[in-house]
Amino acid sequence: MSNTTAYETDEREERAPSFVVGAWRNRRWTRSSSSILLGLIPTALVIMSGGQLPVIGPALAEAGLLTPATAPVVAGITAAIALLNLVLFPFAREAYYRSTVALREGLSGVFVLGWMFLIVVVCRIAMLFVIWAVSIPAGILGLITLGDEDRRGLGWRIS
Known part of the structure; x- marks a missing residue:
């Protein structure tokens, strides 16, 4: 018996999508x-702040790291971090929604009016x-978790 015949099967082999694509499709509570x-x-x-954020900008200036010569470097690093946050934000948001689903379902019938409504809106913006x-x-x-779940066949939006 050859080595190749030992691994041949008659079953159709399923090809899983790439890990990242599987993670993108494995979202239930959020949309891209x-x-x-x-x-x-x-x-x-x-x-738009160019690295001169309200808290971070003055701290960098006091440390001597935010000078006119280093401002483009700081702005570039800030933009790179901001874009990385943008790319990973959907996965973090889905992980947050999955971890708080019990709380949301438990409070689904609760209505808030007046000042409580304003507090809820402010807290939701703060959570964003x-x-x-x-x-x-x-x-x-979230990327690792969602991709692994999708790879194991536990995805929500498998097309």
């Missing part, structure tokens, strides 16, 4: 277009910025 649109808001703010701020580590974790 809305995630990218929401991720563009802080990305645009960071890129928090998720965006940690989207590099959370997005990498």
